[in-house]
Amino acid sequence: MIQETTLANGLRIITDFMPYTLSTSISLGVQVGSRHEHDNIAGVAHFIEHLLFKGTKDMPDPLQISETIEQTGGTLNAATEHESTIYWCKIVSDFTEQSLKLLFDMIQNSLFKPQSIELERHVIIEELNGVNDDPSSKTEANLDELMWPATALGRDIAGTKETVKYISREEILNFLSTHYVGSSIVLSVAGNLKHDQVVDAVHRYSSKMSTGEKVEIPEIISTQSSRRFRSEYRDTEQIHMSMGFPGVSRGDPDRYAVDLLCTILGEGMSSRLFNEIREKRGLAYDIGSGVLHFDDIGSIQVFAGLHKTKYEEAIAVIISELDRCKYDIAESELNKVKSLITGRLKLRLEDTRFVSGWNLSQELSSSEIRRPGDVLRDIEAVTVSDVTKVAQKYMTHDRMNISIVGPVGKLSLI
Incomplete structure (x- = not known):
C-alpha cells in the first residue's frame, strides 16, 4: 500500500x-x-x-x-x-x-x-x-x-x-x-x-531544511541528420563497438514500443542479435542492446565486443537486423518479450530495494507514481505495428552513431 x-x-x-x-x-x-x-x-x-x-x-x-x-x-x-x-x-x-x-x-x-x-x-x-x-x-x-x-x-x-x-x-x-x-x-x-x-x-x-526552488535543466533537441563515426586505436584483442540512435523521453507515447523493440533486439540469449551474431556466426561473445530515457530525449543503443578481424561483417549483420525490425516482427515474438518483461518485473517486486527505487524514480520523473500493473498494461497494449513503426522512425541510417575502440582502421561501412 x-x-x-x-x-x-x-x-x-x-x-x-x-x-x-x-x-x-x-x-x-x-x-x-x-x-x-x-x-x-x-x-x-x-x-x-x-x-x-x-x-x-x-x-x-x-x-x-x-x-x-x-x-x-x-x-x-x-x-x-x-x-x-x-x-x-x-x-x-x-x-x-x-x-x-x-x-x-x-x-x-x-x-x-x-x-x-x-x-x-x-x-x-x-x-x-x-x-x-x-x-x-x-x-x-x-x-x-x-x-x-x-x-x-x-x-x-x-x-x-x-x-x-x-x-x-x-x-x-x-x-x-x-x-x-x-x-x-x-x-x-x-x-x-x-x-x-x-x-x-x-x-x-529535516526541520531545518529550506524549501528552495527546483532548477530546470536545459532542453536537448537532437538535430542530427547524417551518420557519425568515431574510432580510437587500441592494441586490444577485440573491437569494442557501441552504436546509438536518438530515442524518446520518459513520457513519450512511443516509450514502451521502443522498450519492446530493444528487448527483441538484444535482451538475453533468445534475442535476435545474440542469435545472429554470437550463436550463428561466432562473431562476438558479448552483445546486447539497451535504451535510455531522459526528461526530454533518450537513446537506443547496441553494444558488442567483436572479433577483431571480422568486425565489419558483424556490424553489417547488426545493421541488417536493425533494418529487419522495421518490417519483420511476428506476433509470437512480441508476445515472448512481453512475457519476459512482465515476469522479470513481477520477480523484482518481492525486493524492497527495487520497490523503493521504482517509486522514487516515478516521483522524480513525473511527480506521479505509476504502479507496475499500470506500466504492464501499457506494455501489453503495444502492437506489432507500433514496434515496426518506431523502428522505422528512430533507427534511421542518417541518425546512426558508431563508436569503436580497438585495433581498427577506416571502416568501409561508413
Whole structure:
C-alpha cells in the first residue's frame, strides 16, 4: 500500500508497506545531476555524492557512517545520474529510524573538510582514468560525445580531469545549497513499516531544511541528420563497438514500443542479435542492446565486443537486423518479450530495494507514481505495428552513431 505526504518544506515522502518482508529499503533522491552543472564545474554533483560519505558534525569519522548501516547487516550506497542523485540503504526493518537519521545527517551536516576534498579529488580522477583505460567504457563515453556534442549528456557524469582538478570548496557548497533543498528531494521507503512513523522521523530530521526552488535543466533537441563515426586505436584483442540512435523521453507515447523493440533486439540469449551474431556466426561473445530515457530525449543503443578481424561483417549483420525490425516482427515474438518483461518485473517486486527505487524514480520523473500493473498494461497494449513503426522512425541510417575502440582502421561501412 502506497502512502504519500509532502512536508511544509516541500520534501516528498512515499512509503510502500510490504508486511511480508524483514527488510526495509530507503531511497533518497535529489533532483540534481550532471545536466544541472555549468561546464566549468562539470562533475560537481558527483563530487558532492562522494563527499557526503566523508564525515558529518556528529560522525566526523567516515567509518562511523558506513558502520552505522553495515554493522546491522545492511548496505549503503549512492549514485549520481544525469538528472538525479540517489542515496540508498537496505536494512533490517528494526533499524529504519536510525538509517533515516543517518541519511538526513549526511545531506545536511557533512563537513566538506579541505583535506577530504583534496583526497576525494584524486579518487575521482582515478575513477575517470579507469573509464579511459577500459576499452568498453571508453567506447560508451565516445558514443555519448558523438551523439550529444556540447551538452551535459556528451560528457562523463563525473566530469573531466580538468574540471575536477579545479572545482573549489566554495563552488561545492554553493551547488549543495542551491540543489539540496526540500522542493528537490524525494524520500521513498519500502518494507515492513508504518507511514506515520516515517513521516514523524523525517519531519524531525529535516526541520531545518529550506524549501528552495527546483532548477530546470536545459532542453536537448537532437538535430542530427547524417551518420557519425568515431574510432580510437587500441592494441586490444577485440573491437569494442557501441552504436546509438536518438530515442524518446520518459513520457513519450512511443516509450514502451521502443522498450519492446530493444528487448527483441538484444535482451538475453533468445534475442535476435545474440542469435545472429554470437550463436550463428561466432562473431562476438558479448552483445546486447539497451535504451535510455531522459526528461526530454533518450537513446537506443547496441553494444558488442567483436572479433577483431571480422568486425565489419558483424556490424553489417547488426545493421541488417536493425533494418529487419522495421518490417519483420511476428506476433509470437512480441508476445515472448512481453512475457519476459512482465515476469522479470513481477520477480523484482518481492525486493524492497527495487520497490523503493521504482517509486522514487516515478516521483522524480513525473511527480506521479505509476504502479507496475499500470506500466504492464501499457506494455501489453503495444502492437506489432507500433514496434515496426518506431523502428522505422528512430533507427534511421542518417541518425546512426558508431563508436569503436580497438585495433581498427577506416571502416568501409561508413
